Amino acid sequence: MADLGRVVLARRYRPSQAASVRMRRPSLTKVVPTEPDCVCRLFAQAAPYVAWAPKSNRAGAAYWAPLADVESQGRLPVPLHLRPGTHPRLAREQGHGRGYQYPHDFPGADVDQQYLPDALVERVYYEPSDQGMETQIGERLARLRALRKASSEG
Numbered sequence: 001m002a003d004l005g006r007v008v009l010a011r012r013y014r015p016s017q018a019a020s021v022r023m024r025r026p027s028l029t030k031v032v033p034t035e036p037d038c039v040c041r042l043f044a045q046a047a048p049y050v051a052w053a054p055k056s057n058r059a060g061a062a063y064w065a066p067l068a069d070v071e072s073q074g075r076l077p078v079p080l081h082l083r084p085g086t087h088p089r090l091a092r093e094q095g096h097g098r099g100y101q102y103p104h105d106f107p108g109a110d111v112d113q114q115y116l117p118d119a120l121v122e123r124v125y126y127e128p129s130d131q132g133m134e135t136q137i138g139e140r141l142a143r144l145r146a147l148r149k150a151s152s153e154g
């Protein structure tokens with residue numbers, strides 16, 4: 001029974017307790033035990049690491065904010081270039097998929113393209129903090145936004 005408890009603990013501890021730490025410390029996945037047989041040896045190291053590591057709720061907030069928008073605004077139309085065509089002829093006639101730009105075909109795998117419905121086009125759901133790995137994510141997002149702004153003005 002104790003072994004079963006360790007298995008359950010190992011499987012539940014990692015995703016639930018470590019979720020808020022991952023954005024700040026991606027190396028956590030190397031420390032938190034994943035296999036039940038190593039739980040005994042590593043749990044004493046992993047628990048304090050997760051407890052003391054800086055935490056962030058930014059990814060969680062980026063998850064809940066769109067859900068709140070859907071709840072408050074209901075279903076909004078998806079931009080035409082992102083709509084799949086169930087019937088090829090009708091899809092072509094209605095403009096589904098027309099103008100879609102595959103990001104990986106562009107430098108930096110980024111393209112200035114509308115992904116949100118028109119009513120939400122100015123919404124920003126994820127704003128990284130200035131701590132841990134989120135600093136690097138924030139710097140990359142700032143660079144991409146600056147490049148997009150410069151290309152739209154020029």
